[in-house]
Amino acid sequence: MVVDQVSDSELDRLFQALADATRRDIVARVLTGEYSVSGLAAEYAMSFAAVQKHVAVLERASLVTKEKRGREQMVRIHLEGLRRARRLLDDYEEIWQQRVARIDDILAEG
């Protein structure tokens, strides 16, 4: 079946992390701008602690990293995770294409 370069639990954490609109929004923000955890927290109608948890989920999924700067914790993108998730979906689509091609071949033969 190949498809899996990466461990199951790693992908679990990755897709799990992306399965929340707030977290996807954090990823989108961090992709373009520079944000501290409290900077992010200011953007959402939830507590600082809640946002802190979301960032922690993204961190465990290797989608972001944190870097201490003074008393702030800057949140930066960690593209690796994004690429891994995308790669799996690419693989899926490739498998699909191959299957379609194979069926075409069979039809051409018959």
Added chain:
Amino acid sequence: MVVDQVSDSELDRLFQALADATRRDIVARVLTGEYSVSGLAAEYAMSFAAVQKHVAVLERASLVTKEKRGREQMVRIHLEGLRRARRLLDDYEEIWQQRVARIDDILAEG
């Protein structure tokens, strides 16, 4: 921020569905072969009902469809969902590339 062609809850369900190794395996199987729900259930060390639930999750996420054939329920891939998830990650990477390009420009100017 653009990024979202699709509703938040739709993406929630999509990534949520992909955040489980059994369900990813079901997707991979269904991409290449033909499986009924019980055919899938035979592949995993869990109850039929559990697999049934996994298929239901994939169905709600528009990753598979079911088609009744006799007393069996055939599970087929529904590529739409896969493509949607991939598209979002593509958009993310594009945003990242644009940001890198912009920084390069600034450095070139300075």
Added chain:
DNA sequence: TTGATCTACAACCATTTGGTTGTAGATTAG
């Protein structure tokens, strides 16, 4: 018809998830 197979779905349970509040430690500003 009868029995086996496949499915649907409810009820239940333990764990995880996404939120809260509260407390305490660093760091910065005045």
Added chain:
DNA sequence: CTAATCTACAACCAAATGGTTGTAGATCAA
């Protein structure tokens, strides 16, 4: 030094998740 800011983390809670067993309805095979 003192006060404000930013973070970390614990404790708690309701709801969702991933599993189970059990029951019942269709469909097929003999």
